[in-house]
Structure formats: C-alpha cells, structure tokens
Amino acid sequence: MTKEPAAPADSRDSSLSLAEGIAARLRDQVTGGTLVPGQRLSEARLAAELEISRNTLREVFRLLTREGILRHEPNRGVFVAVPSMASILDIYRVRRLIEVPALAQAWPGHAAVTRMHNAVEQAKELQKIPDWRGVGSANMEFHAAIVALTDSPRLIQFFTQIIAELRLAFGLLDSPELLHQPYIPRNAEILGKLERGDPAAAARMLDDYLNQSERAVLEAFARLG
Amino acid sequence: MTKEPAAPADSRDSSLSLAEGIAARLRDQVTGGTLVPGQRLSEARLAAELEISRNTLREVFRLLTREGILRHEPNRGVFVAVPSMASILDIYRVRRLIEVPALAQAWPGHAAVTRMHNAVEQAKELQKIPDWRGVGSANMEFHAAIVALTDSPRLIQFFTQIIAELRLAFGLLDSPELLHQPYIPRNAEILGKLERGDPAAAARMLDDYLNQSERAVLEAFARLG
DNA sequence: CGAAAAAAATTGTTCAACAATATCGCATGG
DNA sequence: CCATGCGATATTGTTGAACAATTTTTTTCG
Structure with missing residues (x-):
C-alpha cells in the first residue's frame, strides 16, 4: 500500500x-x-x-x-479502568481535602479566578444548547481552576488526574443533566462569594457542593447495579 | 561504598x-x-x-x-531532576495539606500505626550505627505510614511521589544528621500522642514538625548557593 | 465429563534501521 | 578577533521484525 x-x-x-x-x-x-x-x-x-x-x-x-x-x-x-464505588468515594475525599482549603485561602485577585469566571459562563451557554457533556467539562474546568488558586504545580497535576478519573465514572452514568445542571448556579454563587472577598464562605459552600454532588453520583452509580 | x-x-x-x-x-x-x-x-x-x-x-x-x-x-x-527552592516549598506545602489532616482524623487502632511504630524503632537502631541515610529512609516511612492512615489509594500513591522527590533534594544536602537526627524523638512523641487517643494533639505536633523541618531543609539548601 | 498436554495467541524485550531534531565544529566574512 | 551561517555529527523519536516468556485456548486422553 x-x-x-x-x-x-x-x-x-x-x-x-x-x-x-x-x-x-x-x-x-x-x-x-x-x-x-x-x-x-x-x-x-x-x-x-x-x-x-x-x-x-x-x-x-x-x-x-x-x-x-x-x-x-x-x-x-x-x-x-472500571470505576468502582470505592474509587468514587476516594476521589471525592481527595477533592474535599484539596479544593476546600484551596478556596479558603484564595486571594480574590488571583488569575485563576478569571478561569473560574469563564468556566461558569461557558457552562451557562452550553446549558442552553443543551450540551451536557460540555457542561460537565466546564464544571471540571471550574474546579481545576479552584485548585490552580494554590499555585502548587504538584497539586494541580495531581488534581488533573483525579478529574480524568471522575470523568471516566461520569461516562458510565446516564441522565447527565441531573448530574451537572443543578450545580451551575452553585458554582456562580461560590465564585460570587470569593470575588466579594469572603473565601471562607465560598469554601463552606464548596464543601456542601461536594457532599451533595458525591451523593448524587453515588446514587446514579448504584442505579446501574 | x-x-x-x-x-x-x-x-x-x-x-x-x-x-x-x-x-x-x-x-x-x-x-x-x-x-x-x-x-x-x-x-x-x-x-x-x-x-x-x-x-x-x-x-x-x-x-x-x-x-x-x-x-x-x-x-x-x-x-x-534539579530540586529547586520552589519545589521544596511546594513539597512541604503538599505535605502539610495531606499529612496533618490524615493524622488528625486517624483511628489509633489502624494498621498503619504499626508501620509508624516500626519506622520509629528502626530509626533509633540505625541512629546507633550510625546510618543517616537509613535514618532518613525510616523517617520517610514514618510519614508514608501517616498518609496510609487515610486508606486513600490516591493519596498514598501521590505521597509516594512527593517523598521520592524530597529524597532527591536531601541527596543534595550535606550533614544529613542535622536533617534527620532531631526528628527521631519527635516522631516518637507524635506516635505516642496518637496511641494515647489524642490525634488532634499529634496533628498539631506534626504541623510544628513540618514547619521546622522545612526551615532546616531550606537553610541547608541555601548554604549550597 | 474432567484433567492434563499441546497449540495458539498475547505480552515482554531486544535489535537494527531510518527520520526528525538538536548540537557542535568550522569556514567565511565583517 | 569575533560573530554568524552552514554543513557534519550526534541524539532522540518512531518503526518493524524477531524471539522469549507467559497466558489463553484447543485438543487429547483417562
């Protein structure tokens, strides 16, 4: 040939x-x-x-x-790789450990805040189409930006892997709109708190967010049997 | 040799x-x-x-x-790889973020406590020879065991990398006894607090330990020019 | 039908070659 | 003399084929 x-x-x-x-x-x-x-x-x-x-x-x-x-x-x-319930639990545990402190000690003028902003806007846009996989990607970008607030190359790289694994798990689940749609306004709210100079409140909201999201993912996962 | x-x-x-x-x-x-x-x-x-x-x-x-x-x-x-001051700062930041909560929420009956115990004992033994590189390894094992308290495969694997990088930095430094010797009794003390059911106090001591160790490493690093 | 043995398929490792890219040496010209 | 461009050289990137080691499948025999 x-x-x-x-x-x-x-x-x-x-x-x-x-x-x-x-x-x-x-x-x-x-x-x-x-x-x-x-x-x-x-x-x-x-x-x-x-x-x-x-x-x-x-x-x-x-x-x-x-x-x-x-x-x-x-x-x-x-x-x-086959995502398991154990891996999802582990991933969310790691997310809480890294994301919440990252947000709590964030400086509102950090460049990554712009990334967070763009991610929120893009999620809103993609929601209209609707492109739920795109919304999921934008959501991930939002949280990656939160970790970027730390300026820690090692945390950022580690989190990138974690996110990739989580996407794999999401790929298994159906009804992505239930998994992503409720969190768009939440992210906007978290970002608002941070921009108004109250990272502590933003971090508390993020912790709630992660707990709720974890529950939703585990439920959807359990439905698959 | x-x-x-x-x-x-x-x-x-x-x-x-x-x-x-x-x-x-x-x-x-x-x-x-x-x-x-x-x-x-x-x-x-x-x-x-x-x-x-x-x-x-x-x-x-x-x-x-x-x-x-x-x-x-x-x-x-x-x-x-060439360890830099920035990488050392980043490594210690990650260590604090992971190790302190890991210890704070530890259950004193966890299997990893035995690993911590063995690591302390081995460090004491190697100190007598003296084998400072060995002491350093035992010290690393102590902290790896702390992370193992979380039962989180992802944190454990991530920390393994961090430790490997830190060892690389240690390899550059001279007078390893100054870097490792003071921390043997400290580790023993931390372990004691944990075993007596006060993980919160153990975590506070660990935080002190990490700050002090970071300072010592940075100083030794600065001496190299 | 079940278990052992033979055969086939797949991964682990090596080798030799060539293409793509970077590094070095050298001649040329200012 | 020094800077600069250019070709020669060395190194990495990628390929294909080959063989060994291991697993999986098939066959054969009790």
Missing part, C-alpha cells in the same frame, strides 16, 4: 509528541464512551488500527495508565 | 518487571548521589551500560519521570 496521507483526520500539532497526540485521542474515546470500562485493548490490533507501532502504543498506554483511565495487568494486557 | 551495579548477573527478580527493577537501581543511584542533579542521561550510553535495550530504558525513564526524579525535554533527552 502506498504512503497513507500524512495529514490524519485531525492534525495534531507537532508540539505534541506522537504518543501524546494518540493518548489524547484515546482519552476522548474513553470519556466519550467509545471504549467501555473493562474492555481489553489488544496491542497488535490497536496499533494497526491507529497506524502506529506497538512500541509507541505501549508508551501511550503508560501515559494513560498514569492518568488512571487505563489499567495494566502484567503479562495479561491493558484494560479500560 | 561503591555500589557496584556491575553484578546484575542473576538479579532476575521475577516479581518485578525488568524495567521496574532497573528503575529501582537508577532510583538508588540518584538518591545515593551517583547520578547528580542536572546530569544528562544518554539513552545509548546508559542502555549499553545497564545491558538493556533502548526501548526498555525509555520505559524506565518514563517510570522515573512520573516519580519526579527525572525530567524529560522533548528531542533533547532525559536529565536528573
């Missing part, structure tokens, strides 16, 4: 390494539901399908395994 | 993957000072030296990069 067209379906910028670009594609397929949790990813088959070598695919696997959305079993292969 | 990696003749630890085994060896070389921060690690040269293929070495690099003790620059290579 002749050389395949050098321009793939969506031209990934060369700033990303090939493995990173493929990883982004696979990540979308996982959070988008094309690849279902528990599914096995055969190296040979996937490498051929993605038109990359097995070695490069293995690098992709390592990237995504580190993010927690794939799981690697020695000599057995790589699988799409 | 020269840790000879020269005799890998039969280090076929079937439990560990080849890459993981090599990674452990490299990790020791980094924390042990054989490989100095900032040093470039040539793929071809190191692969030959370790008697593994470049592909496997690249996997090792990815493992250690994830742990934060190596740094990867695209198309330029892999380097031993």
Whole structure:
C-alpha cells in the first residue's frame, strides 16, 4: 500500500509528541464512551488500527495508565479502568481535602479566578444548547481552576488526574443533566462569594457542593447495579 | 561504598518487571548521589551500560519521570531532576495539606500505626550505627505510614511521589544528621500522642514538625548557593 | 465429563534501521 | 578577533521484525 496521507483526520500539532497526540485521542474515546470500562485493548490490533507501532502504543498506554483511565495487568494486557464505588468515594475525599482549603485561602485577585469566571459562563451557554457533556467539562474546568488558586504545580497535576478519573465514572452514568445542571448556579454563587472577598464562605459552600454532588453520583452509580 | 551495579548477573527478580527493577537501581543511584542533579542521561550510553535495550530504558525513564526524579525535554533527552527552592516549598506545602489532616482524623487502632511504630524503632537502631541515610529512609516511612492512615489509594500513591522527590533534594544536602537526627524523638512523641487517643494533639505536633523541618531543609539548601 | 498436554495467541524485550531534531565544529566574512 | 551561517555529527523519536516468556485456548486422553 502506498504512503497513507500524512495529514490524519485531525492534525495534531507537532508540539505534541506522537504518543501524546494518540493518548489524547484515546482519552476522548474513553470519556466519550467509545471504549467501555473493562474492555481489553489488544496491542497488535490497536496499533494497526491507529497506524502506529506497538512500541509507541505501549508508551501511550503508560501515559494513560498514569492518568488512571487505563489499567495494566502484567503479562495479561491493558484494560479500560472500571470505576468502582470505592474509587468514587476516594476521589471525592481527595477533592474535599484539596479544593476546600484551596478556596479558603484564595486571594480574590488571583488569575485563576478569571478561569473560574469563564468556566461558569461557558457552562451557562452550553446549558442552553443543551450540551451536557460540555457542561460537565466546564464544571471540571471550574474546579481545576479552584485548585490552580494554590499555585502548587504538584497539586494541580495531581488534581488533573483525579478529574480524568471522575470523568471516566461520569461516562458510565446516564441522565447527565441531573448530574451537572443543578450545580451551575452553585458554582456562580461560590465564585460570587470569593470575588466579594469572603473565601471562607465560598469554601463552606464548596464543601456542601461536594457532599451533595458525591451523593448524587453515588446514587446514579448504584442505579446501574 | 561503591555500589557496584556491575553484578546484575542473576538479579532476575521475577516479581518485578525488568524495567521496574532497573528503575529501582537508577532510583538508588540518584538518591545515593551517583547520578547528580542536572546530569544528562544518554539513552545509548546508559542502555549499553545497564545491558538493556533502548526501548526498555525509555520505559524506565518514563517510570522515573512520573516519580519526579527525572525530567524529560522533548528531542533533547532525559536529565536528573534539579530540586529547586520552589519545589521544596511546594513539597512541604503538599505535605502539610495531606499529612496533618490524615493524622488528625486517624483511628489509633489502624494498621498503619504499626508501620509508624516500626519506622520509629528502626530509626533509633540505625541512629546507633550510625546510618543517616537509613535514618532518613525510616523517617520517610514514618510519614508514608501517616498518609496510609487515610486508606486513600490516591493519596498514598501521590505521597509516594512527593517523598521520592524530597529524597532527591536531601541527596543534595550535606550533614544529613542535622536533617534527620532531631526528628527521631519527635516522631516518637507524635506516635505516642496518637496511641494515647489524642490525634488532634499529634496533628498539631506534626504541623510544628513540618514547619521546622522545612526551615532546616531550606537553610541547608541555601548554604549550597 | 474432567484433567492434563499441546497449540495458539498475547505480552515482554531486544535489535537494527531510518527520520526528525538538536548540537557542535568550522569556514567565511565583517 | 569575533560573530554568524552552514554543513557534519550526534541524539532522540518512531518503526518493524524477531524471539522469549507467559497466558489463553484447543485438543487429547483417562
């Protein structure tokens, strides 16, 4: 066969390494539901399908395994991670531990406040379409921005992984509007408190938010059996 | 004193993957000072030296990069990470955020308390030899055990990385006895408070400990110029 | 029908090669 | 003499094939 067209379906910028670009594609397929949790990813088959070598695919696997959305079993292969109730509990515990103090000690003039603002606006817009997956993404961005308030590279990176895992769990659940819609005004309220110079109150509201959201997610998860 | 990696003749630890085994060896070389921060690690040269293929070495690099003790620059290579004052500040901030609440809400009968106990005992023993690097390891184990009190897989794994990075910074510093020795009785005291059912007091002491330790590390770091 | 043995498939690791990118040395010109 | 551009060199990025080690499937025999 002749050389395949050098321009793939969506031209990934060369700033990303090939493995990173493929990883982004696979990540979308996982959070988008094309690849279902528990599914096995055969190296040979996937490498051929993605038109990359097995070695490069293995690098992709390592990237995504580190993010927690794939799981690697020695000599057995790589699988799409299966969110469990335990993992959701753990994720929300970590979120509370990190997000609440981050917000409580925030300076209202921090650059990340703008990110929070934009995330709220975008969620409102996407709600109208409605694009609930987009709303979910904007919501995640809002909380990532909260963690960015800390200016801690390690916390920010860690939280990015946590968010990726949570998205995987969300992908399993139905009725996303019930999961995301009620929280748009809440986020706006939290942001308002912070901008008016009362981060303590904002942090209290965030704690409530997280508890309520956790309950909703666990209920939706339990409905799946 | 020269840790000879020269005799890998039969280090076929079937439990560990080849890459993981090599990674452990490299990790020791980094924390042990054989490989100095900032040093470039040539793929071809190191692969030959370790008697593994470049592909496997690249996997090792990815493992250690994830742990934060190596740094990867695209198309330029892999380097031993260089601890900065900023990274030390960030690490201690994360430590306070995670360790103090972990201890505060601990149940004195938790299995990890035994780990804390053993770590304290081992530190006392190694102090007599004296083996200050060993004391440092025991100290790290003590704090890893504190995080284990949370039963949170994600926090535990995250903290493992943080600890690895901190060890890298310690490797740069001289006079390890000044860095570790004063904290042996402190750890014992913290453990005592916890075992006597006063986790709140233990947490307060831990917070003091971390602030003081941070100051000592930063001072030692500043002395290096 | 069940269990052991053989066969097939998959992952783990290595090797050799080439392309893409960065680094170095050197000649040239001001 | 020094700066600069350019080609030569070295290094990383990626590929494909090969073989060993391990798991999974199939076959065979009791």
